[in-house]
Amino acid sequence: MKSIILAGGSGTRLWPLSREHYPKQFLKIGEYSLFQQTFLRCSEVSDVSEIFVVTNEDQKFYVIGQIQELGYDYPKENVLIEPEGKNTLPAICFGMKEIRERFGESNAGIFSSDHVLDSRAMQTISEAKSLASRGGYLLTFGIKPTSPNTGYGYIKPAENLGIGQKVSEFREKPDEETARRYIEEGCLWNSGMFLFNTETFFSELAQCAPEIYESFEHNEDINQVYAEVPSISVDYGVMEKSQKVAVVPLQYKWSDLGNFAALYDELDKDSDDNVVYDCELLPLDSQQNLVHSRNGKLISLIDVNDMIVVDTPDALLISPKESSQKVKQIVNQLKEKN
Ligand code: GDD
Ligand code: MG
Structure with missing residues (x-):
């Protein structure tokens, strides 16, 4: 499978440690930064030439430098530079379009660069490929909630699909009262990691966010695309709206170092x-x-x-x-x- 690492956020909740020009994913936590840990995990399921990093001009230097530090000979053309940050949906579209152009129909894991994750989870993610391609689901990975945290998405699992479950409701960042109710109803947190098939992704995008789909589909100039697409996360833009979402629970340690x-x-x-x-x-x-x-x-x-x-x-x-x-x-x- 291919991997897309999202590394363009500014991580304002760790101010003043992480400034806009030096976001938290590049801070060394132990031996490696969270970004480096993410890259190493991706290299367990993807060939290094099949890992894409979506970032911006300011952070490009850290991305390339920190990958080189890991000792990889990494193709620089796999670093996709956004003209400006428009949140995660345009960033994912950029990565998915590049993958489709270079490799044709593919499954791609989408990874945040600011998570702590037990690397054994990568095996589960990779095994879930069958559900993304065969069943045609947009896959998300769920975490058992430990508090009514309002910074996460909540996923309501329904019918069993083998290794995962169909999702009857996806709700991004609810208020605390709603979050409590979701937990009582057995919802999972959205880990912020996804597994998308290029064809399923673009056809769901066409349904859920047609203006973004049109812009990416009919425009070769990425500057033009970014000038016209709205700023929106994949959670609000696609996951909340699509009827083809499934979740695979992750049993391993996961943490978003959000504060x-x-x-x-x-x-x-x-x-x-x-x-x-x-x-x-x-x-x-x-x-x-x-x-x-x-x-x-x-x-x-x-x-x-x-x-x-x-x-x-x-x-x-x-x-x-x-x-x-x-x-x-x-x-x-x-x-x-x-
Ligand atoms: N390239 C790029 N461009 N990356 C971005 C951009 C952008 O404009 N905006 C955010 N990112 C990157 C961040 O650096 C991070 O790695 C990842 O995308 C997710 O963005 P966050 O801003 O950290 O999202 P969140 O934590 O509020 O919410 C998401 O993650 C939660 C779990 O951590 C959602 O998916 C929630 O549903 C989920 O629960
Ligand atoms: Mg986050």
Whole structure:
């Protein structure tokens, strides 16, 4: 199968660690960045020449540099540069069109570049190919929910299809009350990973988002396409509308590092359960904090617990861990100010 890695988002929920020009997927989490981890996982199911990365001019440098760091001889023409970010639906169309032109009818896995995922999940994803091609379903991969998180899509499974189930309802980012109800009804979270057959994808696109379909179908100039298509995610644009969606549950560990609390959970902790990143921490009665600075700077905390302290050359964030999803609101305020 082919792979498409989406690496064009700005990850505003990890501000100021991830700025628009250096989004979270390129930050090293342990030995490799999330982007590198994604690429390595894709290389388990796709030949490296069949992995496509959809990104933008600013991030191209990181994409190519970080793939080279992994020691791969990667064809640069597989890096698809969007003229501007128009969310995930145009990005996926760009990748799917390129794959169809280069390889003809194909199955392609779509992967976010900001997830932590047990690589054994790739086997399940690859085995689900039969359901994408034979049954003609747009496949999504479901995660058992652990909270009524409003940052995810919710999937209601129906009839059994063997390794997966037909989806009777797909709802992107519901409010909390609705999310609770969906969980009671046995819904799964959308992992944000998909498996699409080129033919099924474009025929569903023609039904669900005809203006985007027309634009990609009848325009050879990608600048022209991006100038006219709306900004919309695949979840709102296709998955919520299509009648041909199926889900395959994933049993393996998955996490979208959407905020600092999730990042804290993921990183190694010291004996006080503090996560200390790129700095030296001198703690006094301080536990369960995430502390980040640069170049080994000394940071001391006294009686500070469950906090996020992120120090960068031009911005400092201090927030209780449990409020870290509000960082997005700060970024929005900053955008309004500028
Ligand atoms: N190339 C490109 N261009 N990539 C993009 C763009 C774009 O304009 N916008 C976002 N991406 C990339 C991001 O970098 C990320 O890797 C992936 O696409 C998903 O985008 P997010 O912005 O992180 O989406 P989300 O987390 O709000 O929601 C999606 O993922 C959830 C699970 O993490 C949805 O699919 C939800 O339904 C899902 O639950
Ligand atoms: Mg995300």
